[in-house]
Amino acid sequence: MQPITLHSFDGGIHPQENKQQSTQSPIVQLPIPAQLVVPVGQHIGAPADVIVAVGDLVLKGQIIAQPKGFVSAAIHAPTSGKVVSIEQRELPHSSGLNGTCVIIDTDGQDQWLEEIANGSRAIADYLEADNDVLISRIRDCGITGMGGAGFPTSVKMAVKGKQIDSLIINAAECEPYITADDMLMRERALAAIRGIQILMKLTSADNCLIGIEDNKPEAIKAMEEALHKVHGEHHITVVTIPTKYPSGGEKQLIKILTGKEVPSGGIPSSIGIVCQNVGTCEAVYRAVAEGKPLISRITTITGESVEQPQNVEVLIGTPVKHLLDFAGFKQEKSLFQKLLGSFNSSSSSSSSESKPRIIMGGPMMGFTLSNDELPILKSSNCILAPSQKELPANDIASACIRCGLCTEACPADLLPQQLYWFSKSGELDKAEQHNIADCIECGACSYVCPSQIPLVQYYRHAKGAIKEERATQQKSDRSRVRFEARQDRLDREVAEKEAKRQARAATAEKAQAAKKAAAAKAAEEAAKNGTPTEGAGSTDPSGTPTAAAKPEPVDLEKLQKQLDAAQAGLKKSMDKVAEIKAAAAASPNQDGASEDGSNQDGTNDGSEHLAVFEKAVANRRDKVKLLAVQIAEAKKSAPPVIKEVTRVDIEKKLRAQQDRIDKTQQRFTLAQEQGAETLPALQKGLDKQMQKLKELEEDLAQFDKAGV
Amino acid sequence: MSSILIAIVLLATLAIIFGAVLGFAAVRFKVEGNPIVDQIDHLLPQTQCGQCSYPGCKPYAEAIANGEKINKCPPGGESTIIALADLLGVEPEPLDAEHGAEKDGPMVALIREDECIGCTKCIQACPIDAIMGAAKQMHTVIIDECTGCDLCVEPCPVDCIDMVPIATTLQNWHWDKPDNLIATTAKSEKSLEKNHEQGVH
Numbered sequence: 001m002q003p004i005t006l007h008s009f010d011g012g013i014h015p016q017e018n019k020q021q022s023t024q025s026p027i028v029q030l031p032i033p034a035q036l037v038v039p040v041g042q043h044i045g046a047p048a049d050v051i052v053a054v055g056d057l058v059l060k061g062q063i064i065a066q067p068k069g070f071v072s073a074a075i076h077a078p079t080s081g082k083v084v085s086i087e088q089r090e091l092p093h094s095s096g097l098n099g100t101c102v103i104i105d106t107d108g109q110d111q112w113l114e115e116i117a118n119g120s121r122a123i124a125d126y127l128e129a130d131n132d133v134l135i136s137r138i139r140d141c142g143i144t145g146m147g148g149a150g151f152p153t154s155v156k157m158a159v160k161g162k163q164i165d166s167l168i169i170n171a172a173e174c175e176p177y178i179t180a181d182d183m184l185m186r187e188r189a190l191a192a193i194r195g196i197q198i199l200m201k202l203t204s205a206d207n208c209l210i211g212i213e214d215n216k217p218e219a220i221k222a223m224e225e226a227l228h229k230v231h232g233e234h235h236i237t238v239v240t241i242p243t244k245y246p247s248g249g250e251k252q253l254i255k256i257l258t259g260k261e262v263p264s265g266g267i268p269s270s271i272g273i274v275c276q277n278v279g280t281c282e283a284v285y286r287a288v289a290e291g292k293p294l295i296s297r298i299t300t301i302t303g304e305s306v307e308q309p310q311n312v313e314v315l316i317g318t319p320v321k322h323l324l325d326f327a328g329f330k331q332e333k334s335l336f337q338k339l340l341g342s343f344n345s346s347s348s349s350s351s352s353e354s355k356p357r358i359i360m361g362g363p364m365m366g367f368t369l370s371n372d373e374l375p376i377l378k379s380s381n382c383i384l385a386p387s388q389k390e391l392p393a394n395d396i397a398s399a400c401i402r403c404g405l406c407t408e409a410c411p412a413d414l415l416p417q418q419l420y421w422f423s424k425s426g427e428l429d430k431a432e433q434h435n436i437a438d439c440i441e442c443g444a445c446s447y448v449c450p451s452q453i454p455l456v457q458y459y460r461h462a463k464g465a466i467k468e469e470r471a472t473q474q475k476s477d478r479s480r481v482r483f484e485a486r487q488d489r490l491d492r493e494v495a496e497k498e499a500k501r502q503a504r505a506a507t508a509e510k511a512q513a514a515k516k517a518a519a520a521k522a523a524e525e526a527a528k529n530g531t532p533t534e535g536a537g538s539t540d541p542s543g544t545p546t547a548a549a550k551p552e553p554v555d556l557e558k559l560q561k562q563l564d565a566a567q568a569g570l571k572k573s574m575d576k577v578a579e580i581k582a583a584a585a586a587s588p589n590q591d592g593a594s595e596d597g598s599n600q601d602g603t604n605d606g607s608e609h610l611a612v613f614e615k616a617v618a619n620r621r622d623k624v625k626l627l628a629v630q631i632a633e634a635k636k637s638a639p640p641v642i643k644e645v646t647r648v649d650i651e652k653k654l655r656a657q658q659d660r661i662d663k664t665q666q667r668f669t670l671a672q673e674q675g676a677e678t679l680p681a682l683q684k685g686l687d688k689q690m691q692k693l694k695e696l697e698e699d700l701a702q703f704d705k706a707g708v
Numbered sequence: 709m710s711s712i713l714i715a716i717v718l719l720a721t722l723a724i725i726f727g728a729v730l731g732f733a734a735v736r737f738k739v740e741g742n743p744i745v746d747q748i749d750h751l752l753p754q755t756q757c758g759q760c761s762y763p764g765c766k767p768y769a770e771a772i773a774n775g776e777k778i779n780k781c782p783p784g785g786e787s788t789i790i791a792l793a794d795l796l797g798v799e800p801e802p803l804d805a806e807h808g809a810e811k812d813g814p815m816v817a818l819i820r821e822d823e824c825i826g827c828t829k830c831i832q833a834c835p836i837d838a839i840m841g842a843a844k845q846m847h848t849v850i851i852d853e854c855t856g857c858d859l860c861v862e863p864c865p866v867d868c869i870d871m872v873p874i875a876t877t878l879q880n881w882h883w884d885k886p887d888n889l890i891a892t893t894a895k896s897e898k899s900l901e902k903n904h905e906q907g908v909h
Contacts, residue, residue: 095881464882476754482836
């Protein structure tokens with residue numbers, strides 16, 4: 001193999017490494033905590049679906065949440081125990097938002113799932129196995145990138161149809177304080193190399209470069225020794241690279257090792273490269289060769305506030321507090337705060353750092369945890385508990401002096417100062433033009449800034465705002481499409497109705513003409529034969545409803561039937577009217593008039609047919625009057641039923657309203673007990689309903705008054 | 709004399725040729741409708757709420773193209789007004805309070821489903837068909853499509869629709885802008901001093 005020529009990337013910084021503190025002792029297995037908090041959304045992509053229930057007993061390695069969708073990862077029980085709760089808990093995330101977590105009370109047995117314990121899930125001849133089998137095993141074992149972002153490894157490895165030249169193993173571990181990968185390589189080099197072989201087989205890469213910074217000589221030695229133990233041709237090379245932050249950035253490492261640059265907005269596989277963290281390789285080996293899911297990881301616990309900085313193998317879901325206690329976290333105030341307290345006891349605002357500051361991740365890219373109950377995730381490579389002196393919290397920024405140091409430090413060749421102005425003033429389009437999307441948020445610019453401006457936070461905000469803006473734009477585009485589709489549909493419906501109406505009008509005209517002709521013929525015949533013209537009325541084809549109103553002597557029963565029919569017609573036309581939004585305002589009057597049930601759709605079509613329709617209304621009103629008069633005549637002795645009915649109606653409404661309020665109140669108290677988020681909405685609804693009840697009661701009172 | 713004639717003939721010929729070319733282009737590349745309307749429509753938030761007194765965003769876009777004021781869109785708020793002013797080359801104006809106030813954040817309608825009586829009135833009111841349901845069946849809002857236009861709230865006979873702000877999730881959360889603190893106060897000077905004492909930059 002030809003010797004590797006190293007390249008370099010522009011910018012970068014050399015912060016104090018602070019790595020030696022935590023590499024003095026070997027990796028220790030952390031005791032099992034009493035309770036584990038396992039979030040189901042630890043990776044990039046959709047959170048997994050919980051498949052266990054509260055009260056279930058789970059064994060170590062048992063799947064507790066299944067991946068949902070392609071970009072997702074399974075979650076397994078880190079040890080044996082009992083699921084005591086599945087609830088929303090705060091996640092170790094810079095947002096401080098809640099996510100679904102499975103809470104497991106451990107039983108201390110640490111009992112493996114039977115299939116894993118007896119090795120039946122292990123694939124012994126993994127280098128001969130089918131790629132699909134390997135990928136599905138990696139997916140089943142919930143392997144995600146262990147370097148920080150937590151991208152599901154099975155997705156990254158599914159590179160079908162893409163030509164991959166090199167697999168690059170990221171073992172640079174450039175961020176200060178963190179030594180998890182360093183210790184892993186020292187102690188588990190062979191497993192990592194075997195994992196790399198599996199990944200090389202999956203990607204069918206021609207060669208593999210392991211990039212390790214030259215500040216980890218033990219790790220380099222261990223990896224090279226492990227390589228000697230691998231039989232046959234392997235095409236794996238350990239490359240020592242100079243120590244510089246952020247050489248562990250994916251794009252930066254690729255540039256150093258190959259000289260190639262990942263195009264803006266692209267991913268490494270577009271230039272034939274796949275990059276993986278060395279810890280991930282070891283996890284892949286364990287998943288494939290031992291059948292063990294990703295349930296623990298090596299985490300560095302360091303900083304001046306802990307007595308024994310070290311690396312520990314910790315179960316996923318272990319509360320950070322457990323880790324801190326193990327390493328001897330000193331809770332007391334730092335010396336500086338004591339001094340400040342004695343000199344200036346009144347300034348309580350300055351000593352706001354009384355709460356211990358714990359950082360997940362490194363000092364450059366990590367974030368401060370809001371409390372120490374938060375769990376360790378698959379991607380948590382470091383817990384940093386610095387003293388105030390070691391890593392002062394800078395909350396006050398000075399004005400930018402345009403020194404340009406940030407531009408020199410930027411490893412992505414961006415213009416941090418310009419991006420700062422644009423992000424600050426909200427000129428997102430300009431920030432986008434200056435390729436803010438290519439910022440890797442490494443923090444080098446903030447580190448060198450003499451004014452202590454939190455530059456990266458500005459960029460993160462701007463990136464998020466750009467993303468949000470884009471999402472809003474997409475949504476509004478969708479709304480436009482939906483709105484236009486709806487308009488088209490309404491127009492089409494109106495057109496169809498109009499066509500139907502015209503067709504009906506044409507048939508009616510024809511019938512009318514036929515009737516006239518028949519009448520004329522009958523009259524002619526009558527004139528001829530001298531018979532009376534009674535027959536003419538009975539031949540009327542369209543007059544059934546009209547005829548019903550005409551007969552003079554009518555009994556009550558028949559009238560009642562007609563009234564029922566009219567009511568049914570009324571209801572039908574009401575439903576129809578409800579469908580036609582355009583005529584909504586005018587509809588109630590029309591409904592009242594259409595007593596005969598022969599509802600004409602044309603009447604609702606709008607102002608165009610207003611004249612026709614008004615005529616129809618007038619006709620119907622006359623009919624209603626006629627019918628009403630007849631009914632009144634027929635039941636002169638009957639009591640005023642209508643009034644009674646209305647009173648009953650109001651009472652009915654009142655009862656229904658009370659029922660509804662009872663129901664809402666029940667839900668409200670339930671929500672109160674659970675502390676649900678819908679509480680204000682429910683409260684609002686309840687208020688509205690109470691008001692309605694009052695109104696109804698007033699109505700009833702008024703009605704009674706009027707009635708008496 | 710002849711040179712003048714030649715010039716006149718030449719210019720006349722040229723004029724005829726260019727006239728023909730322009731005339732052809734006017735017919736061949738005729739633009740249907742007013743293209744500025746689409747550009748304006750693209751900037752409007754597409755809530756289709758009608759608060760501008762036009763029946764939808766497209767009609768308002770057409771009205772703006774015909775000289776209507778640009779400050780009648782409360783859902784779009786200040787950012788939309790500025791974008792429109794940029795596009796049309798006019799001065800941005802403050803939002804016309806007559807048409808409503810800008811809301812703090814995006815809202816969506818939420819039906820309290822236990823109370824829904826299935827009257828379909830909200831379905832007919834929704835300008836973008838984002839409510840599902842049938843007569844006498846429970847209705848529900850498609851949250852991802854709802855623009856928060858409020859139009860469904862009024863028609864509901866049992867008042868079971870609430871407007872709720874969109875919840876922040878891990879998917880849509882993003883970092884806040886840093887507080888704009890500049891070290892000019894006594895407190896900050898002290899903090900700089902203390903940092904200096906510790907030998908930290």
